[in-house]
Amino acid sequence: MTAITDSLERRRDAIAVSGWGARFHFFQPHNACFWVYLGLVASGLWYVITAVQSTRGAFNEAYATALVSSGLFTLAFLWFLHWSDRWERTPASLALAAFVGGGVAAPFAIAITGNGAIMSIYTKVFGQAWATDWQAGLTAPFVEETSKGAIFLLMMGLAPVVIRTVSDGLIVGAYVGLGFQILEDIFYAQNAAFAQFGAHQSEAVLGTFALRAITGIPSHALYTALFGAGLVYVIGTSAQPRRVGRGLALVAAAMLFHGVWDSAAAIGGPVFVLFVLFLTMVFCLVALFVAIRWAGGREREFMRDIMTPEVANGTISAAELDALTGHRKDKRAALRTRPESVSRRREKHVLRAARDLAEDLAASAGADTPEVEHSRAEISRLRAH
Amino acid sequence: MARARAARVPVEHRIFGLDRRSLPFALAAVGVWLLWTVVLPWVDGRIGWEDTIRAGDRVQLTDDVTFAPAPGWGLQSGLRTTDRTSSGITSTPQVELTNDGVIFLAQRGAWKGTPRALLDQITKITSTEAGRDSFELSTRPTTLQTASGVDGVLEGFRTPRSEGLIAAFVFGDTGLQVQVVGAPAQLADRSEEIGRMLSSIRQEASAR
Numbered sequence: 269m270t271a272i273t274d275s276l277e278r279r280r281d282a283i284a285v286s287g288w289g290a291r292f293h294f295f296q297p298h299n300a301c302f303w304v305y306l307g308l309v310a311s312g313l314w315y316v317i318t319a320v321q322s323t324r325g326a327f328n329e330a331y332a333t334a335l336v337s338s339g340l341f342t343l344a345f346l347w348f349l350h351w352s353d354r355w356e357r358t359p360a361s362l363a364l365a366a367f368v369g370g371g372v373a374a375p376f377a378i379a380i381t382g383n384g385a386i387m388s389i390y391t392k393v394f395g396q397a398w399a400t401d402w403q404a405g406l407t408a409p410f411v412e413e414t415s416k417g418a419i420f421l422l423m424m425g426l427a428p429v430v431i432r433t434v435s436d437g438l439i440v441g442a443y444v445g446l447g448f449q450i451l452e453d454i455f456y457a458q459n460a461a462f463a464q465f466g467a468h469q470s471e472a473v474l475g476t477f478a479l480r481a482i483t484g485i486p487s488h489a490l491y492t493a494l495f496g497a498g499l500v501y502v503i504g505t506s507a508q509p510r511r512v513g514r515g516l517a518l519v520a521a522a523m524l525f526h527g528v529w530d531s532a533a534a535i536g537g538p539v540f541v542l543f544v545l546f547l548t549m550v551f552c553l554v555a556l557f558v559a560i561r562w563a564g565g566r567e568r569e570f571m572r573d574i575m576t577p578e579v580a581n582g583t584i585s586a587a588e589l590d591a592l593t594g595h596r597k598d599k600r601a602a603l604r605t606r607p608e609s610v611s612r613r614r615e616k617h618v619l620r621a622a623r624d625l626a627e628d629l630a631a632s633a634g635a636d637t638p639e640v641e642h643s644r645a646e647i648s649r650l651r652a653h
Numbered sequence: 654m655a656r657a658r659a660a661r662v663p664v665e666h667r668i669f670g671l672d673r674r675s676l677p678f679a680l681a682a683v684g685v686w687l688l689w690t691v692v693l694p695w696v697d698g699r700i701g702w703e704d705t706i707r708a709g710d711r712v713q714l715t716d717d718v719t720f721a722p723a724p725g726w727g728l729q730s731g732l733r734t735t736d737r738t739s740s741g742i743t744s745t746p747q748v749e750l751t752n753d754g755v756i757f758l759a760q761r762g763a764w765k766g767t768p769r770a771l772l773d774q775i776t777k778i779t780s781t782e783a784g785r786d787s788f789e790l791s792t793r794p795t796t797l798q799t800a801s802g803v804d805g806v807l808e809g810f811r812t813p814r815s816e817g818l819i820a821a822f823v824f825g826d827t828g829l830q831v832q833v834v835g836a837p838a839q840l841a842d843r844s845e846e847i848g849r850m851l852s853s854i855r856q857e858a859s860a861r
Contacts, residue, residue: 298662301679304683323781378690384694389697391730392702395704397732400742414688415685417685418681418685418686425675426675462762463763464763533742538740541740
């Protein structure tokens with residue numbers, strides 16, 4: 269009896285500390301981040317409207333093509349982010365706020381002016397040839413990463429209960445970076461059309477877009493995911509003890525990859541440029557894998573604390589709990605040890621339904637609400653089939 | 654009622670009606686904004702510009718087209734024929750020079766038509782960007798031949814504040830537009846230099 273009471277107590281603690289199930293309200297007039305966010309978005313929006321309006325008649329075809337192609341890319345990426353968001357679903361309104369802040373405020377209210385100033389300084393101090401080689405790679409990592417980082421900090425200030433773990437940092441950071449990437453692509457579309465004197469606009473835009481989509485792994489979404497995760501480690505939260513070394517490593521990795529990617533031609537020269545780009549892509553994937561692995565540790569502990577009482581009440585088995593909180597091999601073990609009457613596919617559905625139950629338990633702060641009972645009934649229904 | 658209480662900031666965290674706990678995040682974001690939009694542009698403004706064209710300098714307009722800017726003009730962007738980069742880049746998409754408020758801007762791009770068709774396309778884009786009401790052509794398109802025998806076309810334009818010219822050339826599959834803009838008085842003072850600069854455009858025998 270004491271063991272059950274203890275596990276229920278741990279569940280309540282895990283839900284309270286993790287912020288799982290917490291809701292997000294955008295309108296927070298008492299929150300300073302709300303006003304700073306609004307100011308930056310308004311400033312960025314003004315820039316976008318002015319820029320588009322001044323070239324509206326000349327580049328309509330380019331803008332239309334960019335909107336369609338970027339829209340499709342966004343949908344694909346949003347699906348990927350939704351799929352990756354396996355522990356605690358990021359509230360849609362928070363994801364939207366991060367996307368808009370990253371897309372409108374970070375590039376057009378902050379980064380565009382900073383980029384111009386630093387590039388001008390480089391050219392004045394080091395000369396045209398040096399600036400041609402290095403200005404992109406030694407500007408964007410500092411200006412753009414910190415600009416997106418500023419938006420991520422505003423998100424942390426607006427949603428201090430929702431963004432508490434490194435996993436939250438990865439996902440919300442990715443939304444900020446995705447917004448930046450998409451809006452930047454739309455403006456690159458204008459540049460691509462302009463570079464061909466406004467002729468064959470669709471072909472010019474699609475060519476640029478295809479290149480950026482194919483080489484899209486080291487993208488703003490990835491850099492900012494790493495940067496956001498790093499900031500959570502550096503700042504520390506009630507759910508994530510501060511780990512400055514890890515945090516700085518992730519922040520530095522994001523900036524380093526961005527810089528090397530943008531300077532690939534200067535580093536590799538005409539011969540090795542593709543090799544440098546390939547290596548950067550590999551290192552980006554490795555860094556992302558490591559960050560996901562690090563982020564998963566804390567989330568697994570929360571999941572275990574939330575779902576352990578469900579083993580005691582017979583909703584799920586111990587092997588299924590291990591699968592929920594473990595790695596791929598634990599999932600395989602749960603599939604192997606399933607009851608004979610349950611198919612492999614059905615067992616996978618049970619594990620998915622168990623995650624739904626965890627979400628409902630978090631949303632109810634551990635109480636047996638109708639939603640929680642429904643989720644338990646779903647698991648029973650899946651087993652009975 | 655309960656909702657109003659939940660929205661109220663606890664007294665120990667309240668400052669001017671705001672939640673004190675949100676301030677570090679907000680101030681950090683404002684700090685980043687200040688750094689990149691105020692401090693760095695200020696530093697940039699304090700650093701003097703000194704990249705003056707000397708006699709004998711030639712600047713790359715494309716990988717195999719060069720021209721000789723007049724001595725004394727400031728190179729804002731572009732590579733000289735003597736510049737060497739680690740990346741192997743020999744020319745920049747845009748070349749910009751300034752002198753006494755006059756801007757000489759050259760831009761290259763893919764183009765398969767004639768110089769006249771390119772000029773028409775550039776005029777269309779430029780007039781749309783500038784606004785049809787404020788942009789008008791001041792001279793009809795005329796043929797221009799450089800010292801090396803390259804044919805181009807040239808036309809003049811004016812806006813309420815400035816005057817200028819647009820020239821178009823085609824080298825193989827590459828188009829080249831040159832726009833020169835400035836106040837009428839300054840433009841008139843530099844007209845001879847501008848003419849010599851346009852005339853010096855030539856295609857080199859082979860790319861570097």
